[in-house]
Amino acid sequence: MVVVKYPVKCVLCEQPVEIEGFSTDTPQGRLAFCCAGCQSIYQLIYMNKPKAETEHKTINKKEDN
Numbered sequence: 001m002v003v004v005k006y007p008v009k010c011v012l013c014e015q016p017v018e019i020e021g022f023s024t025d026t027p028q029g030r031l032a033f034c035c036a037g038c039q040s041i042y043q044l045i046y047m048n049k050p051k052a053e054t055e056h057k058t059i060n061k062k063e064d065n
Contacts, residue, residue, distance in 0.1 A: 010034035012042050 006016035015034040022033040024043060033039040 008032050010038050012038040 006018055008017040009015065010017055010033050011031045012033060015038075017032045017034050019034075022036055022039045024031050024033070024039060024047075026047070031042070033042065
């Protein structure tokens with residue numbers, strides 16, 4: 001039996017990264033993901049925060065005064 005070990009784990013779910021190509025460049029460096037789903041979820045959660053906070057303030061402009 002052949003055992004294959006993958007040295008890189010997905011940043012989001014920690015599964016082995018078996019396919020290259022699912023990565024995102026961040027200020028901390030290049031992050032690897034096991035699939036497009038994990039990559040998309042990571043981007044939605046961690047990379048869109050400043051935009052979402054800005055939009056929230058714009059939408060609630062009357063309440064901020």
